[in-house]
Amino acid sequence: MTDLKSTPLNALHHELGAKMVPFAGYEMPVQYPAGVMKEHLHTRDAAGLFDVSHMGQVILRGPDYATVARAFEALVPVNAMDLEQGRQRYGMLTDASGGILDDLMFANRGDHMFAVINAACAEADIAHMRAYLPDTVDIEVITDRALIAIQGPQAEGALAVIAPQVTGMRFMDVAVIGSDYGALWVSRSGYTGEDGFEISVEAGQAVAFAQALLADDRVAPIGLGARDSLRLEAGLCLYGHDIDTGTSPVEAGLSWAIQKVRRADGARAGGFPGADRILNEMQSGPxxxxxxxxxxxxxxxxxxxxxxxxxxxxxxxxxxxxxxxxxxxxxxxxxxxxxxxxxxxxxxxxxxxxxxxxxxxxxxxxxxxxxxxx
Amino acid sequence: MKYTEEHEWLLEDGDIVTVGITAHAAEQLGDVVFVELPETGTEVAKDEEIVVIESVKAASDILAPIDGEIVEVNDAIADNPAMVNDDPEGEAWFFKIKPSDTSQMDEFMDEAGYKAFIG
Missing domain, CATH: 2.40.30.110 (Aminomethyltransferase beta-barrel domains)
Known part of the structure; x- marks a missing residue:
């Protein structure tokens, strides 16, 4: 297991008694001593803390957000240009045959776009973006920040102790919030079907930040096992399983993520890889x-x-x-x-x-x- | 009590052997959510897959440790699979088997041997 990468929270997982497994090139916690069942139910009842630092964090920077979004729209069937500042959206990178290269979240953070991509796809995604985005868009891969999710009905209350401003955020809002643990890049989103947040935090502050959240009785650490059962109950796709290059967004039931403006009669119809197949499937059914x-x-x-x-x-x-x-x-x-x-x-x-x-x-x-x- | 390398325990009582899985095995499996038991009266051969056990993580099989006839199964664990995690070496036994060759029992480990085996 020596060739596995580790996240900034690796030692904390061991300390918490996690069972560690290789996942997407990282040593990750699959469960803690409570076990998958209890971890799952705790997340739905109170709040669960997940280390998702293996996921790729990428900043796309250009002269302004609009320039980046216009270029990005050549890679995704999604309306990136009209995404308001401080908002996040779900999307997918498609290939020429209309399959899905990866699914991702991207946010308008004023002067740039911030995207979170799947760990197993990160390298290929970045190569794809470098190859197909114009030189006016600079791609910065963030390697010095951890990504932590807190999910469940008590997630807001627990995170608000550290960052009170989160109570004012709506689903899919993003914000940069100063805290005792440095600047937190917060989005109100997740992968469980519950209310919750994903927080990008400086690697050096990640353990202290996670420990502060875990010190709250409402919060328990949750492994990948429960993360999978939570997202499955929520009907959310897992890349490489429910979606891949062999499935189109329409087949996958993700047409909701393709806004009108990119559809056949839209002002910016098509113009993304696989548009012929995807738009045709939307019209005549997959x-x-x-x-x-x-x-x-x-x-x-x-x-x-x-x-x-x-x-x-x-x-x-x-x-x-x-x-x-x-x-x-x-x-x-x-x-x-x-x-x-x-x-x-x-x-x-x-x-x-x-x-x-x-x-x-x-x-x-x-x-x-x-x-x-x- | 005797133990197999497949993490089963066997308890001999007269000419009947009760079989379950060890606490170590139950812990490794994680939360058990489904158990499929053989039919009472089935003749089974050693190493035949006779029980399906599914945890939140994965499906696994339990092998017949010896040749014999299944004389009783524990329907309670099929109705409430969580028992396997709560009391694996007690209430959550899996089946009772009548051995056709009791000498097959001689090869299994005792408790000290099993403890050494799982390290």
Whole structure:
């Protein structure tokens, strides 16, 4: 494990008794002594603290935000130009065939754009941006800051002890807030379906900042295991599993992230990689779509389980891309791709689990209602 | 109590052996959310996969430690899989097996041996 990178919180994870695993090139905590189930439920009941420092933090700088956003729009099917200062938006880098290279968050921070990208894709994303963005846009990879998420109904209260200004932020607002731990780059967002924040903090201040939050009884450390079950219940895609270069944003059910101005009749229609396919799919409908799935009974159906239209069908019609046990749902939950014609909520299909065909039902996403503070 | 390298414990009582998983195994698995037990009356062969156990993290199998007939299964753990984490070496036994060759029991570790095995 010597070739693994470590985040600024690595020693703290060990001190907290975390079970560490390799993840996207980093040694990361998969769970703490409380275990995945309790960590998951604590996040939904109170507040969970997540080290997400493995994710890539990038600043795109140009003469002004508008210049950067205009250039960035050549890489994403998203309206970056009209994003207001102090606001963040979800988007995805697409490829020429309309697949997804990565999904990301980007923010208008006045004179520049700040983006958070997936750890496993970071190197490729940065190379992609360097190759396709004009020289007027400078790409600065932030390597001296940790990224910490605090999520759950008590997240605001716990973070407000350190940074009272966060109470005034709305979902997807971003702000730079001075604190005892240096300048915090705060966004009100996350990956759990709960209200919460992601905070970029100087690497040298990260341990003290995390310890200050953890000293609050409401806050417990949460590992990648619970992060995965939380995002699955929230119906959120995991790159490399639910979305990748083989899935288009339309198939993935992410058309909501493609604003009108970039659609076929919009003022800045198209102009991003894969626009032909993506805009065509938006108009005539994709062949297959991502859906929520509830297996009957208790047995989890995980990634790779083949989906059949009938108990005795010979050819699979789809596959599960994420699945497991949902602690808040109290049963197994999954997401996967099925033909659009069979994607109505309530449709019963079958998953092949260890040679047995077990029923599963298409269910509306998210499995657990989002509690964002809009 | 005897132990296998597959982290099962075996308790002999007359001609019946009760089988479960060790506390060490339960801890490694994490929160157990699903257990599928064999049918009572099934004849099983040593090393046959006869139990499916799923935790929040992953699915694993439990192998039959010996040849024999399953004479009883613990339906309580199928109804409440969390028992496996709460009391793995007590209430949360998995099945009872009637060995067809009791000499197969001789190869297993005692408690001291198992403790050394898991380090």
């Amino acid at each position: 062949e297959r779509v991502r859906v929520g799935l509830r297996p009957e009974g208790r047995a989890p159906m995980r990634e790779g389980v083949q989906i059949y239209a009938a108990e005795d069908a010979t050819q699979p019609i789809g596959v599960i891309t994420s699945g497991g046990f949902g602690p808040s749902v109290g049963g197994p939950v999954a997401m996967g791709y099925v033909p659009a014609a069979m994607s109505a909520v309530g449709t019963q299909l079958f998953g092949d689990l260890r040679g047995k065909r077990l029923p599963l039902t298409i269910t509306a996403l998210p499995f657990v209602a989002a509690r964002f503070k809009r």
